[in-house]
Amino acid sequence: AALPAPDMTGLRAVLRTLTTQGAPGAIARIDDRGTVRTAAAGIGDRTTRRAIDNADRFRIGSVTKSFSAVVLLQLVDAHKLDLDSSVDRYLPGLLPDKRITVRHLLSHRSGLYDYTNSMFANSVSGFEAVRDKVFTYRQLVQLSLKHARTNAPGAAYSYSNTNFVVAGMLIEKLTGHSVGTAYRDRIIKPLKLRDTVYVHPDTKIPGRHARGYLTQDRAGAKPVDATDQTVSWAQSAGALISTTHDLNTFFSALLSGKLTSTAALTQMERWTPVNSTTRYGLGLRRRDLSCGVSVYGHTGAVQGFYTYSFTSKDGRRSLTALANTSNNGTVLNTMAGTLESAFCGKRTR
Ligand SMILES: CC1(C)S[C@@H]2[C@H](NC(=O)CCCC[C@H](NC(=O)C[NH3+])C(=O)[O-])C(=O)N2[C@H]1C(=O)[O-]
Numbered sequence: 001a002a003l004p005a006p007d008m009t010g011l012r013a014v015l016r017t018l019t020t021q022g023a024p025g026a027i028a029r030i031d032d033r034g035t036v037r038t039a040a041a042g043i044g045d046r047t048t049r050r051a052i053d054n055a056d057r058f059r060i061g062s063v064t065k066s067f068s069a070v071v072l073l074q075l076v077d078a079h080k081l082d083l084d085s086s087v088d089r090y091l092p093g094l095l096p097d098k099r100i101t102v103r104h105l106l107s108h109r110s111g112l113y114d115y116t117n118s119m120f121a122n123s124v125s126g127f128e129a130v131r132d133k134v135f136t137y138r139q140l141v142q143l144s145l146k147h148a149r150t151n152a153p154g155a156a157y158s159y160s161n162t163n164f165v166v167a168g169m170l171i172e173k174l175t176g177h178s179v180g181t182a183y184r185d186r187i188i189k190p191l192k193l194r195d196t197v198y199v200h201p202d203t204k205i206p207g208r209h210a211r212g213y214l215t216q217d218r219a220g221a222k223p224v225d226a227t228d229q230t231v232s233w234a235q236s237a238g239a240l241i242s243t244t245h246d247l248n249t250f251f252s253a254l255l256s257g258k259l260t261s262t263a264a265l266t267q268m269e270r271w272t273p274v275n276s277t278t279r280y281g282l283g284l285r286r287r288d289l290s291c292g293v294s295v296y297g298h299t300g301a302v303q304g305f306y307t308y309s310f311t312s313k314d315g316r317r318s319l320t321a322l323a324n325t326s327n328n329g330t331v332l333n334t335m336a337g338t339l340e341s342a343f344c345g346k347r348t349r
Contacts (some may be wrong), residue, residue, distance in 0.1 A: 003293065003317055004345030008037055014334065015041035021330045023306075023323035024223075025052030029244035030342050032317045037109050038244075042323060044210035044294055045223070054244050057195050057209040058322050059231065060307050061300025063247060064240040068167045069106050069283020070254060071182045073264040075174050081121055083267060083282075094138075096145060099153040102170065105163040106273055106282035107272050108239065111151040114160035115143035119233060123217050123327045124296075127303050131229040134201045137172075140165045140233070155282060158274045161237040164283070168236025179236045191253055193246040200239045201230040209241075212304020215327040222301075223325065227306035238302055247309040248318035251297045254284075256315030269296075285310075291344035295319075301326055305345035308335050310343075317343065 017278045025042030031239040046050035075081040083103040087095055091104075095112070106116040144162040151158055168179045170191065175182050180198035188196050191233040196204060205227060213223035231239035242250075253259050260268070271279035271286055287310060288294050297318075298309030304326055311318040319342035323331050342349075 002342055004291070004313060004328050006037055006213055007341040007344075007346040008031065008039065010346065011338060012039045012041070014337040014341060015039050017334055018323050018331055022215055022328045023235050023331050025210060025327040026321065026323040027052055027054045027056065027244060028319060028321040029054050029248060029336050030317065030319050030344075031245075031248040040294035042183070046211065046213065046223070050322065051279045052210050053066075055208055057205055057241050057243050058307070059205065059212060059302045060242045060322065061067055061234070061238045061302035061307070063235065063242070063298045063300040063307050063309050064234070064238045065164045065185050065283045065321065066251070066298045067240060067255070068164050068171065068179065068236045068270065071175070071179075072102070072106065072167060073188055073260045073268060073282070076267070077264050079263045080174050081170070087166060087170070089184060090173055091166070094141065094166070094169070099151060101153070103282065104153050105166050108157055108159045108163055108280060108313050109151070109154050109272065110160070110163050111153055111155070111158065112160050112162040112166070113144045113147035114138060114162055115149060115159050116233065118147070119143070124214060125223070126213060127226060129228070130233050131226070131303075132203065133232055134230055135167050135232045135235075137169045137235065142148075157274060159235060164237035165235065171236065177235060179330055183240065187250065187259065191249055191280075193242065193249060195243040196246045196250075197241050199241065201232050201236055203228040203230050210322070210324045212324045212326070214303045215325055217327070227324070228302055229303060231302060234302065238300065244320040244322060245305070247320040248311070251309055251311040252315040252318045254315070255296055255311050255313060287339060288345050289339055293343045295339055295343055300323075301332065306332050306335060308338055310339055312343065317334055320345070
């Protein structure tokens with residue numbers, strides 16, 4: 001069934017609300033079968049007070065996980081990877097439990113502890129301690145293995161960045177290239193994502209970009225400019241940079257079958273319930289909206305930047321929204337309203 005027209009009045013209202021809740025700025029773009037609609041509110045730089053704009057690049061955080069999952073599903077299509085094989089088959093000795101499979105990693109059911117829970121327990125000092133650091137994948141996995149696992153392999157959903165760090169190690173082992181090269185060759189170049197870059201371990205966002213501001217844990221304290229960092233604590237779990245246009249193109253291409261086989265996409269859409277409105281597949285979230293429409297994509301939270309990026313089942317309508325703040329749960333929750341405006345249209349009274 002055709003989707004209702006996007007509610008641009010409602011979308012603009014959500015972005016304005018975000019700027020009253022602590023985001024210096026917010027942007028959103030809807031691509032709808034060739035029709036482009038954009039909205040923006042607030043500023044992209046607290047020093048110059050420059051308006052934020054949909055041309056601005058930003059850090060996409062865990063939306064990166066969908067890119068990593070696509071590369072691995074392409075390797076499944078090429079018969080170079082089996083989702084139900086033990087990770088140990090490809091990375092012998094890395095993990096302490098041979099029962100952990102590739103599918104467990106991509107669906108956050110491995111039980112591997114998320115080292116960022118400890119790393120960022122104190123948001124600002126945790127960030128300052130790692131913002132210029134360069135980690136190897138193995139160092140990040142070791143940080144995780146210092147802690148007990150959260151569940152037996154496959155027994156429960158428990159979101160963990162560690163899973164997609166191991167996914168990055170699989171990509172490098174199986175392609176013989178860095179994850180940056182794999183993203184470029186397999187996704188960025190084919191889709192002509194001109195503003196999507198993987199620059200790890202460089203700390204700068206190249207080109208025109210929004211600055212991102214980390215909200216302090218102490219209420220009322222001045223936000224920290226978190227724009228420049230290596231994001232080495234995340235890499236294949238969260239270090240890509242992109243734009244609203246490019247992410248709309250990516251998820252639209254994925255859901256319309258342009259990046260993997262139909263069989264592989266079906267695997268990505270085998271859902272594990274997360275809560276009443278969200279399910280997780282393989283590096284892919286499904287969100288069920290109030291109007292009965294389900295949308296497919298991912299969210300992202302990296303210091304200074306919150307992202308929502310989702311598309312319709314057929315990939316014909318996509319929305320990406322960005323707020324240039326983080327560590328602010330009110331903003332993250334309010335951003336869900338951009339999906340309602342984009343896919344459910346005007347609220348019927
Ligand atoms: C599940 C999420 C929301 S968190 C996960 C991942 N981001 C991280 O793991 C970074 C967490 C620290 C970010 C930091 N928070 C703190 O320091 C809190 N003490 C902040 O807000 O800037 C990502 O991105 N995912 C989001 C996702 O997948 O949607």
